Amino acid sequence: QVQLQESGPGLVKPSETLSLTCTVSGGSIKTNCWSWIRQPPGRGLEWIGGVCSSGSANYSPSLRSRVTISVDWSNNYFSLKLTSLTAADTAIFYCVGGANNVFHYRGQGVLVTVSS
Amino acid sequence: ETVMTQSPATLSVSPGEGATLSCRASQTIRSNLAWYQQKPGQAPRLLIYDASTRATTIPARFSGSGSGADFTLTIRSLQSDDFAIYYCQQYNSWPLTFGGGTKVAIK
Numbered sequence: 001q002v003q004l005q006e007s008g009p010g011l012v013k014p015s016e017t018l019s020l021t022c023t024v025s026g027g028s029i030k031t032n033c034w035s036w037i038r039q040p041p042g043r044g045l046e047w048i049g050g051v052c053s054s055g056s057a058n059y060s061p062s063l064r065s066r067v068t069i070s071v072d073w074s075n076n077y078f079s080l081k082l083t084s085l086t087a088a089d090t091a092i093f094y095c096v097g098g099a100n101n102v103f104h105y106r107g108q109g110v111l112v113t114v115s116s
Numbered sequence: 117e118t119v120m121t122q123s124p125a126t127l128s129v130s131p132g133e134g135a136t137l138s139c140r141a142s143q144t145i146r147s148n149l150a151w152y153q154q155k156p157g158q159a160p161r162l163l164i165y166d167a168s169t170r171a172t173t174i175p176a177r178f179s180g181s182g183s184g185a186d187f188t189l190t191i192r193s194l195q196s197d198d199f200a201i202y203y204c205q206q207y208n209s210w211p212l213t214f215g216g217g218t219k220v221a222i223k
Contacts, residue, residue: 047212058210101207102150106159
């Protein structure tokens with residue numbers, strides 16, 4: 001049973017960079033695609049970006065200038081960096097993954113608040 | 117970018133009744149569509165993928181249909197556990213995109 005666990009700060013200051021990590025256990029990270037999604041309070045789901053073992057990372061056009069997703073294929077984790085944060089970036093961030101970009105697996109989510 | 121549009125935004129249904137949710141893509145996505153269920157305080161859970169294949173442990177009262185640009189999620193005989201928000205997601209091409217969601221509420 002593949003399990004995902006996000007880790008990172010719950011509070012970040014405006015203009016700073018958010019760094020989150022997702023640890024994958026119970027299965028190999030090399031055989032699936034992995035993404036980050038987020039959900040602002042009371043709103044819908046937004047895909048941030050993702051990567052499959054067969055290629056490079058892809059990003060949402062609205063966030064591309066501020067996002068980097070990287071994968072450590074040997075140590076079973078992947079990461080998100082989001083720069084120049086504003087209050088509009090306050091959200092629950094989820095790491096998700098599965099074959100062919102179908103999100104069979106998901107973390108429990110981490111609430112990130114952007115505030116001074 | 118493929119824009120996903122869900123309708124209605126809210127669907128009020130009595131327990132035991134059925135529900136039909138729609139999802140439309142701005143361009144053809146073949147059958148590369150998934151449906152997720154989200155309850156308050158929880159991560160979204162995969163229900164259906166490849167437009168009509170139920171995920172592991174999903175009961176048979178959930179079914180998906182469609183291909184190309186128009187898709188439907190049907191829930192037969194709603195149970196109390198089914199009142200939630202449902203999202204569709206296309207994975208035909210990058211960037212991946214979600215619909216805005218349909219809230220299935222108790223009537």
